[in-house]
Amino acid sequence: MSDAASLSRRERAVSGLKRLGIIFLYFWGLLAVSALHKSLILSESGIHYRQGFAVVNALVLAKIVFVAEELKVGERYEREPLVYAMALKAAVYSVLLVTFEILEEIVVGHFRGKDLAESLSEVGGGTPFGILTTTLLLFFALLPFFGFRELCQVVGEPELHRLLFVKRARLRIVDED
Known part of the structure; x- marks a missing residue:
């Protein structure tokens, strides 16, 4: 090797x-x-x-x-405008995470001797509205996460780091050169 x-x-x-x-x-x-x-x-x-x-x-x-x-979950949105890509990825990943949370609670509940309704009560109270609300909260929490990820892919990590963490006065001097 x-x-x-x-x-x-x-x-x-x-x-x-x-x-x-x-x-x-x-x-x-x-x-x-x-x-x-x-x-x-x-x-x-x-x-x-x-x-x-x-x-x-x-x-x-x-x-x-x-x-x-x-x-590569959600990669088919890579060619879409950034706002669509980040929103679609946030939606896909929020559903994915809630699905895993539901499965985890069902498995843990099974080992603790709980029935399905008792197990699901741990996710958003177990109601469809509660689970939908949990999914929506995750969606909005993931929007900035995927927004930064998508920007990083387009702009490049070094440039995005420079834009986010360098004082604006220094950015103007560098940009004017």
């Missing part, structure tokens, strides 16, 4: 871990804020809510998104 091939594999592995880490941090932030909000609302009624599973759930959701991206 040549050094170039192993370097290429190593670079792909590092790139993949970086992508997984970014996806994880995004979901962790969403879930931590969501858990905090839920605990604040429930505490008003005297109900204590534990927030400990945000990290584990973020890792699971990140892995699902990472694997789906590796399998």
